[in-house]
Amino acid sequence: MNNSYIDEPMLEAYVYETSQIIETLEQLMIQSEKVGNFSADAINEIFRFMHTIKGSSAMMMFNEISTLAHKIEDIFYVIRENQGVKYDFSTLVDCILESVDYYKIELIKIRNGETPDGDTASLTDKVNDYLEMLKEDNGLKKTKKEKETKSEKDQKYYIRPSKKEDPAKYYKAKIMFKKDCEMENIRAYTVIHNIVDLVEEVLYKPSDIIDNDQSIDDIRANGFLMAIRSTSSEEDIRKYLEKTVFLESLDFGEAEEDWYKEFEVIYQDQEIHDDIKIPETSKKYIENQKVKKEKEDIKQEVTATTTQSIISVNVDKLDMLMDMVGELVIAEAMVSQNPEVVRLEIESFEKASRQLHKISSELQDMVMAIRMVALSTTFMKMHRIVRDMTRKLSKDVVLDVYGEETEVDKNIIEKIADPLMHIIRNAIDHGIEDGEDRVAKGKSKQGSIILEAKNSGSDVLIIIKDDGKGLDKQKIYEKAYNQGLIYQSIEDLNDKDIYRLILHPGFSMKEQVTEFSGRGVGMDVVAKNIESIGGSVIVDSVLGKGTTIILKIPLTLAIIEGMNIKVGESRFTIPIVSVKESFRPGSREIIRDPDGREMIMVRGLCYPIVKLYEYYGLRTDVKDYENGILIMVEEDDRSCCLLADELLGQQQVVVKSLPNYIKRYKQVKGLGGCTLLGDGSISLILDVGEFELSNVLDK
Amino acid sequence: MRLMIVDDASFMRVAIRRMIETKEYEVVCEAEDGQQAIEKFQKYRPDIITMDITMPNLSGIEALKEIKKLSSTVKVIMVSAMGQEALIREAVMHGANSFIVKPFKEDKLIEVLESLKS
Structure with missing residues (x-):
């Protein structure tokens, strides 16, 4: 990071916000894909998301990220602005999901203090091609990107001389803007827009600052020239011009009337050359802002992003708070249960320590509550897994999610995403059969996976249930026996003992290895991860009917x-x-x-x-x-x-x-x-x- | 100088705040969309507003129009991105005092703020 102004809190804010956007975006894609199209709200939202990522990433100097976001923003701009535009929905979803994956990787790099150096070339090309196609297919090739301003060509910012003689004087001014101030033409426009109170007439060159973005180059090279006719004092005008933002240099002075007339001629010539058709009459500048028709009803439905008074806090701080509350609970016990004090049997002390206990346990509950996060984000991620896998394996599987509002400690939630992902992959890959097999077995063609979370005492149960082929007890037993994991005979073991074997390290069914599962990292890792947070894994299955895996997870660890x-x-x-x-x-x-x-x-x-x-x-x-x-x-x-x-x-x-x-x-x-x-x-x-x-x- | 930052991106709010606070500028409030900006403007009456353009509920330009109706002295700086020329022009026509283009650094923002002092 070569920019001194980018500091830790900014980086944190960037990573946090961008990750959130990416996550929401991903969910939005999956949801939209289910419906088969983007709702108007979704289009608006995606547009804004990409706009935000573009801006923030540019501020952080992550140009690749910014450029890609800009392209996608453009696509949604076109879709938003042209009602009834035809676009290839599924390709677009693929494009965006691919970008989402790219962003995820880059964000991890950024979070780890590395430079986001992922190559976006092919992805950007893809998005770019899509944009071009989109425009071409809909005959929008010439549409200007920001076409919402109905180019107000008749608003030339200069004033015609009145016929009668006036005591006005003539001035010439040349403004050079500072390098990198961007959008010099609009800056020039701002100068002209605000000078009208001060002058009778102002001519300027280049004259096409409003309509032609090329004028930027002209202004950069030759400066912005103005010919002013005014009754105001030279000093006032100079003062005004000097206040221009990003002013590099100002060349200002009184001019001859002849020069002014000459400029006027050039000005008109130039306009003719530039082929801007402006009716002579409308050249008279009247700033008529009232004409501007009121914008379409701005009452938009409040989208899902309702604003809540929420602040984001670093998890480290929460961990520290938790630790301190823990210490407090211990210290409280040390004081109130101090054997020597207890022996004295002081009533007022008892009362005070009860009060202290009440407060400290309330504090503890509150701290716990702060750390609780709903499982919904983790569950939502599974939709993506199911989507990608069903496509790759061409299986038809639907994921139903229940109880995603169940809350679990923040630290725990991080630990269960991977195991959950693994179990679901297994279920789709090994559990659920191909469409024909299913039909042959008298099941519905579409496989089903149910993901459910619920509270059970001080635990949370996460249940993953599929209606696939189930586990084969005999096979598992034989494998385990051959691999030397057990020595009992099968009669001595009950079902749960046998199913539990699949959690054993070193156990693998390894019949077929696919891209998604069966590559060594098996259920034992799942079990280990869950156990590391004080949870446990329960496996149950009915051969031919399906498998249920229950993750029993404590609400909190601390x-x-x-x-x-x-x-x-x-x-x-x-x-x-x-x-x-x-x-x-x-x-x-x-x-x-x-x-x-x-x-x-x-x-x-x-x-x-x-x-x-x-x-x-x-x-x-x-x-x-x-x-x-x-x-x-x-x-x-x-x-x-x-x-x-x-x-x-x-x-x-x-x-x-x-x-x-x-x-x-x-x-x-x-x-x-x-x-x-x-x-x-x-x-x-x-x-x-x-x-x-x-x-x-x-x- | 009392400032209000209007941006739907929390990152931008953090970034702008960090760029200008510690200087003679005090950020008195932040708003996440145009609607909030109008409400908070009435409550806090800042001297200067940095206003993002693309926001949910009410765009920066609409908010600018409303706020300019409420006060003739408040200075509004539009925060824009490349490709928004037309929108900025519209904003200037409706009384935006200046604008700044993302990405920008501290010095540029300060320069714009300084230029608005009268």
Whole structure:
């Protein structure tokens, strides 16, 4: 960035706004494509979008981006201004979507501080060809681009001398504009337009500043010449002329009447040469602005872009705010639960700390609410995926979206776009059959994918359901068995266990590799991404009927309700959503299997036991079941019981990820992060999913 | 000098604001379309307005006409892009005091503003 005036906030504003426009534009394309044409509103909107991108990008010196936008703007200008114009709708949509893709890539470069250097030549050519074709097909070849001003040729800005003698004097002036001031002809026009109060008559050269854009070159080379007849004082006129914007130099002085007459002749000659037909009578300048007919009704329907009082905030700042609120919650607990103060039992302190708690939890809710973003943008992107894929694979698939207004934390939303895209690609590529196959199977020719989001407690469920061929249990099992991923026999596994295998790293059906899916990056990446944000993936399928994949995603990552437990001197926190119950067992319910693993029977079901002190090698006095406590935890219908010394209580905790150096040093299983407790001690958050859970419920 | 920035592109509003604030100009309000511009003009009475032309709801030129009816002293600078010659001409006829063509830099904008001081 070689321009000192472009700074970080401007760049940010640019990237933010342009991305938004591109996204809206893309959605608009997909929507329009469904209908099969552009509505008048859409045309207007696209025109404005491209106009904005053109202007902003030019300001940022991203010329390629600006030029491309300008071309598309031109196309929509033609379409907007010429009612009933015929145009090739689908090619235009393709062109614009291609441009959208180009913009996306360039924006990523810009965001990363690189120069947007994508080659637009072929794309610009394509758009240009389209524009030319459009004009040609509709006989608009000669239409001037900005034709809305009904060229007011009869408005020549000069005044004829009145017949009788007057004490007017003659002046000549030559204005040179500064370089790069642009549109010199209009600048000259401005000078003439505003000078009329001051003068009786003014002639100027070049005279065709209004109609002829070539006059710019003339003005640049030779300056803008004026012959003025005026009764005003020389000083006044000079002052006026000196105030001209972007004035490089002004040559001004009194002139002879003869010179003026001469100029007049030249002026008239020139006009004849220029072949501008102006009736002699109308040459008399009368500024008649009232004649201007009122513009068409300006009452336009308010488009989708309703203005709201919304400000955009850097996500980093929100993250920081969230962090600080987290610290505040901890600090609040540290104060209000301070053992020494609590012992004093001061009523006023209790009251004050309750008040503090109320405010801090409200604050916390508010911060969470600020970070919540609707899933609609992410879902809308899927329409594009479906569109592109169905075209490439010539399948007929329709995507229905429900619950896109469901809100999820900003950080989470970023993490689910890719997995979602992958699942949908898989569904179209491998799930949904070709048209004929479908008909043969008695299904409708058009495949269907349903994308749905809904709230479920502190989770959001995203459900992707297709009506394709479904998963073949037997095949999956065989593949997994051959790949050495499982050793049980198929009878020992239930459906969900088998379907879960497709999430296993290294598992691949890899029968056919297409452009879109089946290239190694498989469902395991999806599972990993979802798990990294504390979610889980559930796969269900009916062979021949279709597959349903459910992504279970937490509303937020930052603060969870946790159960604090103690093992020896160590503290652990179990997310309360994972805790089913806790109880103190007698040793009689304990069962040992031949390998010495311990299990417990609860209500006729058998649960494996994990002794935390043993698991983490901690020193504690509580090793038996009589004194300790068992906490039954569950994830995805799989459970186990954890043995701890005692429960410390339930509390909201702020999740902090484990420092990287610890992760690098040693991979500790079963840890999801850490947190600070009210007394300032550190507690490790257990990730229940990583323990050896067993599928008790189905057995 | 009290300024109002009228532009439907938030980027342009940020850009113009950053170019002129810190100088002797104070941006008193911003508007996102012509309709808002008229409303905010009545409320804040700025001395100078930078006015984008292509905007939703009400174009810059229509807003200019209305605002010029409301005040004869307010100075309006049209912010335009290449290819909008005809529109600027129309704006000048309706009383626009000056104009500036995108892309422009700080110095140009300041120069236009300076020229409007009387």
